[in-house]
Amino acid sequence: MRRRVVITGMGCVTPLGHDVETLWQALLQGKSGISKTEIFDASTFPSTFSAQVKNYRMPEHLAKRHEHAGRHTSFALGAAEQAWKQSGLGESKAYNPDRTGIYMGSGEGNLDFDNFTSMLIDAWKDGKLDTAQWGKLAFERLSLHREQEQEANMVVAHLAAEFGIRGPAFNVLTACAASTQAIGEATMILRRGDADVVMAGGAHSMIHPYGVTGFSRLTALSRNNDDIPGASRPFDLTRDGFVLGEGSSVLILEEFESAKKRGAKMLAEIVGYGSSADAFRITDQDPDGAGAASGMNAALADAGIGPGEVDYISAHGTGTKQNDQVETRGMIAVFGPEMKIPISSIKSMVGHLIAAAGATELVSCVLAIRDQIVPPTANRNTPDPECPLDYVPLVARKAKVETCMKNSFGFGGQNDSLIVRRVRE
């Protein structure tokens, strides 16, 4: 018998709320977390809006201990503390830091944008960058902490420090699939017995001028500046790109027997994980959805269940022309053209949290199981003949939900799928 893995805590800091319940209620009501970008002046950018975490401040005690934490790290610390509290591990005698690990899918930290950019200008001479001059300016203008906190392993470092964790620690950065992958890989670590508890999730903020520039140049972002709350339109005929978001979600994963023994409340069980690569092109997804399907099939096989047992699919559903079509083809390949499973993309409301997207969406799956209701795909007004499935348009729906699939796909052809289920004795 392989070891089972359950979720015993969840925490979120997102554009639709700084805790799990606020986010969940907003999702069920179809609220939008998308508004004009205020983090920097994006007024002339192709997309002038984003899904920002607003008015968030780390709790005082965290801020004190993590004064150098970058923006996304502050989200992660807040989310992790909520999850930790819910799990009850902090007060439990069973907590063993040597048998506790971290597996995050967190992104790079925010660039020291103003200083970094000013150096590119001040060291520009005769039509080229004077690197020697740049070097001199750099040591005057850039600072140790702002630079080091950009390293992609620093979220993990802060979480380890806050909770005293000493077990296996990883950060995966597979673009938009990162936190789904982190939770999947954490599950494998727990199953194998290399740890008894793993803190897993994602954190990211790319809402800064170069992040938005990068996605704009790829023409990946919605440019629907005239209808900002309606800009994220997954699976809708008129969709024109994703809406960049930021935030963090963190889950406490625990081995079933030890969670049971200490009397922990088990929120859901992670029963399946699959990962695959498109190996197709750096810019495009495999158009027939084969890559997406192979990740889903691997997760079903890992869970030992058939496609008929899935009650709800939390889609990657970014709202780009390509993703939604390819994802739909992938789902049809796995579940058949007659599939009736409700599918929704909460990116329609909360935006695309990039590395943190999958973990946040998985939280919504766990709550769908708890409350027997699935969140809607907002703004899905006009059916797209290329996307002929049931996307739960506009309004949340009561449904029997025992088993959910969460799909995530990343730039570079990364496909990851998870299956969560109500905990059975």
Added chain:
Amino acid sequence: MTERRVVITGLGVVAPGGRGIGELFDALLAGQKHVKPISLFDASGFATRIGGQLDDFSARDYVPKSYRKAVKVMARDIEIAVAAADLAVRDSGIITPGLEGTPTIEPAQLGCNIGAGLICADLDELAAAVNTSTTDGKFDIRAWGNAGMQNLTPLWLLKYLPNMLACHVTIIHLAKGPSNTITCGECSGILAVGEAVRAVARGACDAEIAGGAESKLNPMGLLRQGLLNRLVTNNDAAGEAMRPFDRGHCGTVIGEGGGLLVVEDRDRAMGRNARIYAEVVGFGAGCDPDGIKYPMATPRGLINAIGAALADAKLRPDEIDLLIPQGTGVPAEDQAEAQCLKQALGERGTKVPVLPSAGMTGNLFAGAGAVNLAVGAMALQRQVIPAAINCSDVDPACGLNVPNQTTQTPLRNVLIAGYAVGGQAAAMILRRHQA
């Protein structure tokens, strides 16, 4: 549940001193020193102006003709990974579905897991674009939004995403199995190989291309390590500058390079009569909760990592015949690392022969662990411990046994360990393969 046994059947390294493991290992045996004055860019404005750089290197020499155009959108880290993957795959004798010839593995059975660093944007390219958008000598974000950003190539972002190392490798080799990218600084490579080994062991795929690659040979690399106060600042004797565990250690030296390995199900490898360098018998990871107290080094995660790797391998410390550590050359880090190694290995810690490889190449960061794994596998294959380079007089505060003579000796188990600024640590044990 029984796990499958996993072996290493292909080694590919790209590092100062060698393209291909044979060349690199011979360079180690010859005591070569490859840290030199930096010529890849003008480093004259930096206190440190030396590094372990790859001269005359381009991934163009390692990709199929049809893929050469794509080299233009590869950051140097990606180029290193692509070249190392090519070397590893060819070394393994596997014909991947992406290469010419009749494939000897199914796409879905070939995975990929590569450790990567924070890839810095090319400053010349970015500066040229940024300087189209200034008003009165200051950056004008509205001009940038309106038009300036159009000066960047549409694929600009895709040069720098850490998972683009794995992305290009999976496309070239048509590796459609499980894929992952680990970003944990200097121990990324060992963690990535460890995860790949686990995936093969549990049957998620039959083989993986796994390892790590990074280039910090750029202004941002020098800057960030400089801010951490880790770098050697004496530029006069470049070849002797990187001195892990030596009494004269005085800082680290940035390098660039990487290693990719082919790890494979043992039965499959034996079935195809592959050359087997070593079996991966143990893997462990850990972390140090003091990882946010940089710039101080925090290698204490090594204690749990090595403990877990030994337990995984069911080995006692006295069964370890060779230890390849991180050895950054920063005195406080070397000393702290040595203490952790000795704590993890007990009495064996002061006796086990130690081979710090970075003396020759400089610090390869995310590329370091996998290069060390390749060196360890080669040491097992040839039953030889190369003399350490630039460590002739061990720092008494380290108290490790670093041989300064090349020794031909029976080797059975080699331990490779690494840790990151930030506190993550990893350890892996390779065993000599006996059919």
